[in-house]
Amino acid sequence: MPSKLFVSAQEVAERAGVSRSAVSRTFTPGASVSADTRRRVLEAAEALGYHVNHLARGLMRNESGIVCLIVSDVATPYRSALLRELTIQLQNAGKVAMFVNTDRSDGSVDRALQQAIRYRADASIILSGLPDKSITQLCLRSGQRLVLINRDDDQPGPLKINLDDYESGGRIATAFVRAGCKTLAFANSEAGTPSLMGRERGFIAAATKLGLEVVVERYGSTGYEAGRVLAQRMLTRAERPDGVFCATDLLACGFMDAARHQFGLSIPDQLCVAGFDDIEQASWSSFNLTTFAQPVMAIATQAVKWLASGGHEDEPDQAHSVRLKAELIWRGSIRKG
Amino acid sequence: MPSKLFVSAQEVAERAGVSRSAVSRTFTPGASVSADTRRRVLEAAEALGYHVNHLARGLMRNESGIVCLIVSDVATPYRSALLRELTIQLQNAGKVAMFVNTDRSDGSVDRALQQAIRYRADASIILSGLPDKSITQLCLRSGQRLVLINRDDDQPGPLKINLDDYESGGRIATAFVRAGCKTLAFANSEAGTPSLMGRERGFIAAATKLGLEVVVERYGSTGYEAGRVLAQRMLTRAERPDGVFCATDLLACGFMDAARHQFGLSIPDQLCVAGFDDIEQASWSSFNLTTFAQPVMAIATQAVKWLASGGHEDEPDQAHSVRLKAELIWRGSIRKG
């Protein structure tokens, strides 16, 4: 493959009749070039199809312009929505996104971060998994910024963006009670990530305060199939729940489908359901699901803003943490109170 | 941000008491290093947290290891599924994925390709949009490989991966007839991409051959909402269709939801529906949609294989094209014949 056919600044310089530095300066914002030489350089560059080699530029500037996105479960609606927003905003900020999928194999977040280091990424944004502390340290030591989204970690250095999961659990418990629900349940996956557990704890705490017990069941991943299984487990109980908070929308979709098509239940008349994420499918009329919206845009904005600002390198040992609010999107899966 | 804290081969060499070349060779497969020095280098590297700078390596080798993925509508189920598979397979092939989102703004595919050129990507895979011929030429001239997925283009050079859209249209028409449908319809978007139009033409041709007319309606994008609108338009016709082929699964989901919840129709008793893509939601019991599966894995395999093989540079003017079969996934949205 090594076919050295990319045109270099040297060739442009020769064609334009200027020095190589002049070419470089033409493509460096704020450098000192006369209008005349700039024009000649641009003409020559256009004619030859020249594009600055960002690998070499990154080498000199010690700033590659690359931001590494570390993700698993990309095919999941919430993840892909967040990914979309992040990439758009990164591009607007003049960065370029490098994508590392950690779906397969173990220790993969660490390996992903090593990949980021090898390409001298300016920063890494971690959407899934939690890196080993040693790797995190190495990243920070190398001047690489780190953003953790919905991964509640206590290491200093990275920016941590989280939601008010606990409070959300409380708000939805109130809604169930207002709707007249008597038996509440929380449908969770076995993943046990802090955000999921936060929703669970908040829901239980609030329900207890309101004088109701909560049945908790955990199974599998956070997907549709797990939701079906959870429905089968919960809806066959002696005391059947009539208000179920599902930890994610995908779980809720599976839960609702099983409740309707296998148990013949009518939603919201016989069963109230709520979810979390506000994926696109939640608004489809088959589900019409009341849920909490992930503030996808705000998350991306916060992350990119922090990166663009250089990540507050003046105070590197500070604990940087942002808490965003998940807004309740009221649809038709809970009776009006 | 230029904090030059990444550890370099020089430092490793000093610590290990060898020359810099020895370090370089240690990390170059197949280079000549004695077992002893290799060990010392690896120890020093480990201790210092050294990682080869792939920017510099790419500069030397004229091969960055970067593959650029050019995508729009990432948040769409089919796209994100394909993206997932591509990134996994690229990583397995030792490549790293650079992600360019072309959702916003115009001329964006061309700009994306320029980005790829700037980072000296070894190849670009285009999932959406069609680049200008001049840019394509520049890419190829620079030794960059190009893969077009589901974009039926006639330029020589790039690898083109397409499906048997036309034939699929034919197969599903037969199924509708077997199910006893009398009035067929094709629900399409206004996007007008070759793959969508291929399905339409194939469906119409086959239906005509079978002695049935096809009502065609086109509206909006290929999403859920457009499907709803198409249902409203079609199901209010004097002669209501009873067999509808939707160009994508998302359209089908919207169509089915509107048909059921707004028109009170029962599927498949009163209305048969088919889709295309086999997104995850198609298998959900709310839809249980008969559809054609995009051979996502095969697509990714073909693309990566072609890239790994160096893209047949010996015969650059050859027209490289692959046609894959979309398999019919039979579920419950069409009556059995």
Place this chain on the structure above:
DNA sequence: GGCACTGTTGCAAGCGCGTGCAAAACGAAC
């Protein structure tokens, strides 16, 4: 014409790495 000042330009060094080449080290065979 001489001067100081502002604005451009070229030179050359260096970013971190790979690699050809020749020197050095090693080992075996005499």
Place this chain on the structure above:
DNA sequence: GTTCGTTTTGCACGCGCTTGCAACAGTGCC
């Protein structure tokens, strides 16, 4: 110990770029 053949090693150059520095115009003013 000498010779020859085989690794192994270090040197030095170059990949394409940025940038400090010094040389170079150009301008306005005395």
